[in-house]
Amino acid sequence: MDDVLTLSRRREEAAPSVHHHRGTSWKEHRCGPCPRSHDVQMPKRVRVPDVMVVTERPSGKITDQVPVVVAEVLSRDTRSIDLVDKWEEYAAFGIAQYWVLDPERRTLRLLRLVDGAWEETHLLDSDNDTAVVTVGDHGSVQLDLGEILGG
Incomplete structure (x- = not known):
């Protein structure tokens, strides 16, 4: 699994502890957090998912890649x-999986x-x-x- 996990800066503390099914973390598969958050260029607007997994490390702040997984951490405000x-x-953008943490x-x-x-x-x-x-054809977590x- 060579996907890249990116976290929005406001959600770094909520990053999921996710382990590849064989017992290794996504981080060990080059899925560690990117040094900065990345925005996703959607058809009508730009969105900043709390957590997303993409197949290639985005080269700029905004990517037009369709993430493999997007996760959002719910709060009263969001x-x-x-x-x-x-x-x-x-759904309209074709993201394969959406994880919602409450x-x-x-x-x-x-x-x-x-x-x-x-x-x-x-x-x-x-x-x-x-x-x-x-996670699609990317393995299991x-x-x-x-x-x-966190406990």
Whole structure:
């Protein structure tokens, strides 16, 4: 897996602790945080995902690459934008997976794009807090909600 994980500066502290299924972290697969956040040029606007995985390290601040995975960390200020506006825009842009972390509700919702609509593949919560997630043809990652939320 040679993908690149980029974090928006405001969300570096919320970066998920994600492990490649074989027990190595994405960071060990050149998926460490980029030194700066990157914006994604969408058809109608530029967006700054909290976390995104792209196949090549962006050369500038704005990339037109379609991310493999985009993750958003919900907050009171961004909840409606992340769950309505970005939900629709990311689907229209063809992003394969959308992960939505809700620290307040202590959930991580994993969605994949199927025929232009989001389909939930996993819901991590207090009853089911780990999952091995296949990321397209990029391999699998182990997610642990407790580690992601910091305990």
